Amino acid sequence: MQKIKTALLSYGMSGKVFHAPFLTVHPGFELLGSWERSKKAIQVDYPTVKSYATLTDLLGDDVDLVVVNTPVETHYEYAKQVLLAGKHAIVEKAFTTTVTQAQELAALAKEKGLKLAVFQNRRWDSDFKTVQKVISEGLLGELVEAEFHFDRYNPLLSPKQHKETASDGAGILKDLGPHLIDQALCLFGLPKAVFGDVRITRAHSLVDDWIDATLFYPDFRVRLKASFFVREANPAYTIHGKKGSFLKPRGDVQEDELKLGNKPNQTTWGTESDENRGLLHTEMDGKVIKEKIKTLQGNYYAFFEGVYQAIVHDAQEPVMAQDGVQVMQVIEAIIQSSQEGKVMHCL
Known part of the structure; x- marks a missing residue:
C-alpha cells in the first residue's frame, strides 16, 4: 500500500486529538512529525517521529502532505507556502479569513496539480x-x-x-x-x-x-x-x-x-x-x-480515507477547496x- 508521508504544522489540541490518531491508524499514511515552536510534545506520544524547528525544515523534508492546523489567521499564509513547495494540503476550518484568500488557494492548488482538502470533520x-x-x-x-x-x-x-x-x-x-x-x-x-x-x-x-x-x-x-x-x-x-x-x-x-x-x-x-x-x-x-x-x-476516519483516495487515485477530495470558498462566502x-x-x- 502506498504511504503518504504527512506532517503537521502544530501539535496542540487539534494535532494531538483530531489528526495524529487517524494518521497513525490509517495504513496509507506515515506521520513524519510536526512543526513545534516551543513545546516538544509529539515525540512523547510518537517517539519515532520528528519535531521540526522551522517550517522551512518541514517543507524541505520528504513530505507529501501537510496539515495546516494553526490559528485561522495563519491558514492562508502557511497553506500557500505548502502548495508552492509542491505539497498536498489539509487546511483546518475556517479555511481562510476571506473569500479572496480561499479562491486564491483553490486556484493555486489546481494550477500546481495538488490536492487541497478542508478539514470539515463534523x-x-x-x-x-x-x-x-x-x-x-x-x-x-x-x-x-x-x-x-x-x-x-x-x-x-x-x-x-x-x-x-x-x-x-x-x-x-x-x-x-x-x-x-x-x-x-x-x-x-x-x-x-x-x-x-x-x-x-x-x-x-x-x-x-x-x-x-x-x-x-x-x-x-x-x-x-x-x-x-x-x-x-x-x-x-x-x-x-x-x-x-x-x-x-x-x-x-x-x-x-x-x-x-x-x-x-x-x-x-x-x-x-x-x-x-x-x-x-x-x-x-x-x-x-x-x-x-x-x-x-460516526467516524472521522472516512475523511482521511477520502484524502488518501484523492492523492493516490486522483479522486475528488472529501471536502473540496471550493466547499471552503462557499463557506467563506x-x-x-x-x-x-x-x-x-x-x-x-x-x-
Whole structure:
C-alpha cells in the first residue's frame, strides 16, 4: 500500500486529538512529525517521529502532505507556502479569513496539480450523518425549515490568546460557525441570501461569541445559531417538513473519546448512547409514527480515507477547496448583514 508521508504544522489540541490518531491508524499514511515552536510534545506520544524547528525544515523534508492546523489567521499564509513547495494540503476550518484568500488557494492548488482538502470533520459526526439520512430518505416530506445549534455554556474567556485577540481569524463565527455553515451547505447547497446577527455577550470579550444566521433557500429557511450562554441545551438539529419533524440532540462521542487518548477503530468507534437518539414524528403510508430512531455510527476516519483516495487515485477530495470558498462566502455575507442590518446575497 502506498504511504503518504504527512506532517503537521502544530501539535496542540487539534494535532494531538483530531489528526495524529487517524494518521497513525490509517495504513496509507506515515506521520513524519510536526512543526513545534516551543513545546516538544509529539515525540512523547510518537517517539519515532520528528519535531521540526522551522517550517522551512518541514517543507524541505520528504513530505507529501501537510496539515495546516494553526490559528485561522495563519491558514492562508502557511497553506500557500505548502502548495508552492509542491505539497498536498489539509487546511483546518475556517479555511481562510476571506473569500479572496480561499479562491486564491483553490486556484493555486489546481494550477500546481495538488490536492487541497478542508478539514470539515463534523460531516462525519454521528448526529449529522443521521440527520442527513432522514432528510435524504424524504421522511419529513417537503422541507419548511431547519435549525442547527452549536451551543455551549462557557462564560469565561479562553486561555488560548489567539482565540480572544481581536483579529480576522478570531471569534465564534470562524470557530463554530464553519461547522454549522458547512453542514447546511452539504445538505442544501449555497443559499440565495443570508441575514446575520453577530454579537459579543461575554464580559471583557474582544471577539464575537454569539451568532444567529438565517439562510434563504427558494422554498425553505435554515437557521444557524451558536452561543456560549446555553446552560440547558437545545436540540442540535430541528428539522420540520410538511409530513413531519425530526429533533436530534448533539451526541457524537468522537472528540471526547479522542481526548481520553482512545484510538479509532472500524467497529465500535463513533457509536452514540441510545439516550441521544433523535425523535422522528412523521407520517408514512397514511400512518402517524412517533419514535426514537437509531443513530448512525460516526467516524472521522472516512475523511482521511477520502484524502488518501484523492492523492493516490486522483479522486475528488472529501471536502473540496471550493466547499471552503462557499463557506467563506456565507461568512462574509453574515458579517456584512450584521453590520448593515439587511439581507445579503451570497453569489
